[in-house]
Amino acid sequence: MTLVMLFWSFFQIGLLSIGGGYAAMPVIQHQIVDLHGWLSLPEFADVITISQMTPGPIAINSATFVGLRVAGLSGAVVATLGCVLPSFAIVLALAVLYYRFRSLRLMQGILQGMRPAVVALIASAGWTLLVLDFWKGRPISFRLPSIDFVSVGLFLIALALLRWKKPNPVLIMAGSGIAGLVAYLLTGTS
Amino acid sequence: MKNRTPRPDRGWAFYGRLFAATFELSAFTFGGGFVIIPLMRKKFVEKFHWIEDREMMDLTAIAQSSPGAVAVNASILVGYRLAGLRGAYVSVLGTVLPPLVTLTLVSLFYDQFRDSRIVSFVLKGMQAAVVAVVLDVVYVLAKGIVKQRELISILLGALSFVATAVFHFNVVLILLACGLVGTGMTLTGHVPHDVEEVP
Numbered sequence: 533m534t535l536v537m538l539f540w541s542f543f544q545i546g547l548l549s550i551g552g553g554y555a556a557m558p559v560i561q562h563q564i565v566d567l568h569g570w571l572s573l574p575e576f577a578d579v580i581t582i583s584q585m586t587p588g589p590i591a592i593n594s595a596t597f598v599g600l601r602v603a604g605l606s607g608a609v610v611a612t613l614g615c616v617l618p619s620f621a622i623v624l625a626l627a628v629l630y631y632r633f634r635s636l637r638l639m640q641g642i643l644q645g646m647r648p649a650v651v652a653l654i655a656s657a658g659w660t661l662l663v664l665d666f667w668k669g670r671p672i673s674f675r676l677p678s679i680d681f682v683s684v685g686l687f688l689i690a691l692a693l694l695r696w697k698k699p700n701p702v703l704i705m706a707g708s709g710i711a712g713l714v715a716y717l718l719t720g721t722s
Numbered sequence: 723m724k725n726r727t728p729r730p731d732r733g734w735a736f737y738g739r740l741f742a743a744t745f746e747l748s749a750f751t752f753g754g755g756f757v758i759i760p761l762m763r764k765k766f767v768e769k770f771h772w773i774e775d776r777e778m779m780d781l782t783a784i785a786q787s788s789p790g791a792v793a794v795n796a797s798i799l800v801g802y803r804l805a806g807l808r809g810a811y812v813s814v815l816g817t818v819l820p821p822l823v824t825l826t827l828v829s830l831f832y833d834q835f836r837d838s839r840i841v842s843f844v845l846k847g848m849q850a851a852v853v854a855v856v857l858d859v860v861y862v863l864a865k866g867i868v869k870q871r872e873l874i875s876i877l878l879g880a881l882s883f884v885a886t887a888v889f890h891f892n893v894v895l896i897l898l899a900c901g902l903v904g905t906g907m908t909l910t911g912h913v914p915h916d917v918e919e920v921p
Contacts, residue, residue: 549791588820588825589791592791627802630781641904646780646904647875651779653893655864656882658857661849664849665849683849687850687854691857705855708850712843715847
């Protein structure tokens, strides 16, 4: 019974969280904290923190965390499945429409208009992360002590390597993680 | 007009590569769903040449305007594009497993993990590189759009950026609005006809 409830709850989360990421947070909170009481509010905040520190979407992460808590490993699997299923159905339906109609002029027009917006959305995500990294989440200011120079330096080196050497980005990220550990330990910032 | 992108050979080796690729991408998707898009582009467009740039952007638009996590949606689309339903299953599995495994491990050692300075330093270092990866891809994609010399497209891009980055408008609304403007462009004959056909 618990497994069915978990599945249904995360099915709704998957269905209702349009726009991904932080747009999903209120929906998840409503289901997990308010409705079922599977996690307390501080525990839910912990899940958000973990999600920021580990790979993967918040919805999938909380599905795993809550599922484990409530019903062990099978709970985690069932909750994740419930979370992914609505996406699967809707996205595939749209994909079929896209490949059937994309040579139509009207469809071409719609997509032509959407492409610059997609680039802008990626740019916006990049900008948000850049501000978060360089100013440690504080308001932007150009006074020197407020800027995280380790982060700025790592960013510039990574960008230069990506532009000129075209390596696997995952290698750059791993290298930057190690360099960051050394640099932050040496400078003693937290 | 048949110059569709090459379809890879769909044997066991192919599914293995697809799984390995999505698993690796998902394992390094820190900082929100959109980070996986640049990584996917690097892998599937630049390295494997399985998908074209323009198609990848269309799939991103679909992924973003559908319910659910962008990373999951995008990998369903890429898997489906490359090998139909079976491809979609394989890439979703590859995308979902890394967070499932990491969260299971982390929840066992949660207190130590949250308070570890070492962990937070490594993560901060990695985040700087994530920003570089994202902006590198933005540069490549934006250059492609500017090269088309279509003033409306450039304006749409600039306005969308301000709308999300400064005013935090709803992304789905922005995509819909741009789609509407695109429809208007078609009616005035602004859309190029050099589109490849896909069976």
